[in-house]
Amino acid sequence: xxxxxxxxxxxxxxxxxxxxxxxxxxxxxxxxxxxxxxxxxxxxxxxxxxxxxxxxxxxxxxxxxxxxxxxxxxxxxxxxxxxxxxxxxxxxxxxxxxxxxxxxxxxxxxxxxxxxxxxxxxxxxxxxxxxxxxxxxxxxxxxxxxxxxxxxxxxxxxxxxxxxxxxxxxxxxxxxxxxxxxxxxxxxxxxxxxxxxxxxxxxxxxxxxxxxxxxxxxxxxxxxxxxxxxxxxxxxxxxxxxxxxxxxxxxxxxxxxxxxxxxxxxxxxxxx
Amino acid sequence: xxxxxxxxxxxxxxxxxxxxxxxxxxxxxxxxxxxxxxxxxxxxxxxxxxxxxxxxxxxxxxxxxxxxxxxxxxxxxxxxxxxxxxxxxxxxxxxxxxxxxxxxxxxxxxxxxxxxxxxxxxxxxxxxxxxxxxxxxxxxxxxxxxxxxxxxxxxxxxxxxxxxxxxxxxxxxxxxxxxxxxxxxxxxxxxxxxxxxxxxxxxxxxxxxxxxxxxxxxxxxxxxxxxxxxxxxxxxxxxxxxxxxxxxxxxxxxxxxxxxxxxxxxxxxxxxxxxxxxxxxxxxxxxxxxxxxxxxxxxxxxxxxxxxxxxxxxxxxxxxxxxxxxxxxxxxxxxxxxxxxxxxxxxxxxxxxxxxxxxxxxxxxxxxxxxxxxxxxxxxxxxxxxxxxxxxxxxxxxxxxxxxxxxxxxxxxxxxxxxxxxxxxxxxxxxxxxxxxxxxxxxxxxxxxxxxxxxxx
Numbered sequence: 001x002x003x004x005x006x007x008x009x010x011x012x013x014x015x016x017x018x019x020x021x022x023x024x025x026x027x028x029x030x031x032x033x034x035x036x037x038x039x040x041x042x043x044x045x046x047x048x049x050x051x052x053x054x055x056x057x058x059x060x061x062x063x064x065x066x067x068x069x070x071x072x073x074x075x076x077x078x079x080x081x082x083x084x085x086x087x088x089x090x091x092x093x094x095x096x097x098x099x100x101x102x103x104x105x106x107x108x109x110x111x112x113x114x115x116x117x118x119x120x121x122x123x124x125x126x127x128x129x130x131x132x133x134x135x136x137x138x139x140x141x142x143x144x145x146x147x148x149x150x151x152x153x154x155x156x157x158x159x160x161x162x163x164x165x166x167x168x169x170x171x172x173x174x175x176x177x178x179x180x181x182x183x184x185x186x187x188x189x190x191x192x193x194x195x196x197x198x199x200x201x202x203x204x205x206x207x208x209x210x211x212x213x214x215x216x217x218x219x220x221x222x223x224x225x226x227x228x229x230x231x232x233x234x235x236x237x238x239x240x241x242x243x244x245x246x247x248x249x250x251x252x253x254x255x256x257x258x259x260x261x262x263x264x265x266x267x268x269x270x271x272x
Numbered sequence: 273x274x275x276x277x278x279x280x281x282x283x284x285x286x287x288x289x290x291x292x293x294x295x296x297x298x299x300x301x302x303x304x305x306x307x308x309x310x311x312x313x314x315x316x317x318x319x320x321x322x323x324x325x326x327x328x329x330x331x332x333x334x335x336x337x338x339x340x341x342x343x344x345x346x347x348x349x350x351x352x353x354x355x356x357x358x359x360x361x362x363x364x365x366x367x368x369x370x371x372x373x374x375x376x377x378x379x380x381x382x383x384x385x386x387x388x389x390x391x392x393x394x395x396x397x398x399x400x401x402x403x404x405x406x407x408x409x410x411x412x413x414x415x416x417x418x419x420x421x422x423x424x425x426x427x428x429x430x431x432x433x434x435x436x437x438x439x440x441x442x443x444x445x446x447x448x449x450x451x452x453x454x455x456x457x458x459x460x461x462x463x464x465x466x467x468x469x470x471x472x473x474x475x476x477x478x479x480x481x482x483x484x485x486x487x488x489x490x491x492x493x494x495x496x497x498x499x500x501x502x503x504x505x506x507x508x509x510x511x512x513x514x515x516x517x518x519x520x521x522x523x524x525x526x527x528x529x530x531x532x533x534x535x536x537x538x539x540x541x542x543x544x545x546x547x548x549x550x551x552x553x554x555x556x557x558x559x560x561x562x563x564x565x566x567x568x569x570x571x572x573x574x575x576x577x578x579x580x581x582x583x584x585x586x587x588x589x590x591x592x593x594x595x596x597x598x599x600x601x602x603x604x605x606x607x608x609x610x611x612x613x614x615x616x617x618x619x620x621x622x623x624x625x626x627x628x629x630x631x632x633x634x635x636x637x638x639x640x641x642x643x644x645x646x647x648x649x650x651x652x653x654x655x656x657x658x659x660x661x662x663x664x665x666x667x668x669x670x671x672x673x674x675x676x677x678x679x680x681x682x683x684x685x686x687x688x689x690x691x692x693x694x695x696x697x698x699x700x701x702x703x704x705x706x707x708x709x710x711x712x713x714x715x716x717x718x719x720x721x722x723x724x725x726x727x728x729x
Contacts, residue, residue, distance in 0.1 A: 006727040010720040031707040040719040051725045061717040065706030073659050074695045075681035077529050079702060081536050112525035158660035163524025189665050193592040198659030202698040202708055206656040209597030270725055
């Protein structure tokens with residue numbers, strides 16, 4: 001096994017610039033992708049895919065900083081703009097043109113809110129990027145774990161779906177797995193939030209009858225029916241909320257929560 | 273042919289229309305209390321959206337049953353108005369069925385009108401049933417659904433039924449009178465002809481019933497028109513401009529405050545020259561509030577939103593916070609904005625906010641402050657929002673509830689530093705380590721350690 005794998009040295013923008021090179025894409029990791037233990041696995045799976053298909057990419061490494069999304073949604077426009085203007089300065093200094101990110105919140109903020117502040121980039125969410133790789137035949141979705149017949153339900157992220165009208169890309173990616181895709185009753189434009197958006201991720205919920213993620217998890221579990229299944233997400237906050245929901249319902253043995261990039265990496269035999 | 277009846281009619285119509293114009297001017301004044309925002313861009317895209325969403329009822333069809341019933345009432349309203357035009361002309365000039373010269377076209381129009389009028393009665397009856405018998409939750413529940421909104425909805429539905437019945441009374445008596453005279457009147461009346469004997473066969477009585485039906489219909493319409501500005505039913509007018517001026521940008525894009533950008537740029541670069549501050553008519557600089565505390569801090573579009581709201585509750589019924597028992601109800605945000613606007617500014621003839629100020633529900637702990645924030649909308653409601661845009665997506669008339677919630681939140685944070693403690697901790701983390709969690713920035717790249725991929729042979 002040892003001779004069949006190689007250590008990845010993730011390239012940074014600083015190294016590229018020092019060598020006078022420019023990557024094809026900047027992979028914007030995001031705070032959850034860099035710090036959250038569960039979502040770090042998604043970051044690593046996505047890098048494995050990037051390495052596997054041979055895209056010339058780089059990350060900002062320690063030069064990356066929060067996009068300011070949670071500050072903005074919490075009403076702190078001042079802090080948001082501080083973060084945005086600082087990030088834009090870094091991105092523009094490296095002459096970044098194209099950004100791919102696995103976080104819908106980073107995606108929405110950089111794509112829609114940075115242009116007003118002088119940051120103009122082509123921003124792609126990793127669901128769309130993976131869809132392109134599959135369509136171009138660069139990812140074959142074979143050689144790894146077989147998903148045929150496995151029940152998967154996709155939970156729409158608000159900031160990918162309603163906020164940016166991306167509903168089909170993640171579903172197309174999952175369709176490539178040849179799994180048994182089942183839709184929740186509230187899906188696409190009618191999808192129910194996981195409960196973490198609008199900076200709710202960083203505070204206790206207001207008083208109520210129930211937590212939003214429990215409501216959504218119940219719907220997902222009912223959709224998957226009895227037995228094993230996968231809740232697929234494409235957002236770090238959704239992943240935390242759905243994972244917590246599944247644990248709360250004591251279903252973590254049978255129902256797993258995976259990001260679409262992890263599922264592709266597994267199917268392609270990249271991560272074991 | 274012009275007699276005293278026509279002169280009375282002309283006077284009544286003039287007063288009715290005059291009163292309506294007077295009320296519209298008040299509402300215009302209220303809406304213009306809001307901050308300016310430039311929404312004159314992309315007229316063709318806006319027109320297209322208006323045709324699809326307002327004229328074409330596109331978003332109504334997310335819920336097919338109410339959509340079809342609403343379509344009957346909507347098309348009925350549009351088409352029957354052509355007959356109202358005839359009623360106006362007849363009333364002024366003492367003519368009788370002046371458009372009758374159109375022959376087959378007139379017959380077709382009358383026949384369609386009768387069928388639509390019957391469908392309107394059926395639809396309104398079902399709507400009354402849904403509100404008062406089956407109690408459809410989104411129509412029956414919610415702290416904002418107090419006495420007046422419920423009464424308002426029932427009044428409108430009953431009025432519509434009565435107006436349609438008056439139209440039938442007018443047609444039936446007309447038909448029967450013609451039959452008694454052995455003549456024919458212009459037009460085809462598929463429904464009235466089924467009930468041609470329903471009102472008896474005394475010519476004098478029939479004549480009176482016909483005149484009463486006619487007068488009742490036209491007076492009813494004039495009264496209804498003047499009731500509109502005080503009612504959720506105002507949406508029949510406001511839906512069109514409100515959809516025209518709706519947000520064309522992705523729903524995830526929130527507004528950027530340029531004044532803040534200038535401040536930060538000046539902080540980061542001492543040589544940066546911010547543009548001169550805005551001045552008012554007397555040349556004094558305008559002190560800008562960050563975010564919204566009261567209605568004049570919102571834009572005119574956000575105020576127009578509140579005059580467009582039909583109180584249908586689709587927004588609240590899909591709100592994740594509301595579904596799980598939190599206090600937030602997007603419909604309440606919009607209705608509160610209208611109430612506060614009319615408390616602070618003008619109010620139309622009938623409507624006075626204090627008609628229904630009583631809350632009846634203790635959980636919304638408003639204060640005595642005379643502002644939208646706290647006086648109507650509490651921080652607890654605002655902090656329950658997940659900014660998921662479900663309310664915005666659900667609204668059939670493109671109200672942007674989320675933008676108002678966000679502007680009120682901004683005021684809490686930027687002007688009062690009144691965010692929940694956990695959010696303040698998150699702000700501090702972003703300021704200190706560039707992440708919402710308390711991890712050192714130097715660890716940001718640790719995820720890349722010991723990462724392997726299968727090597728290709």
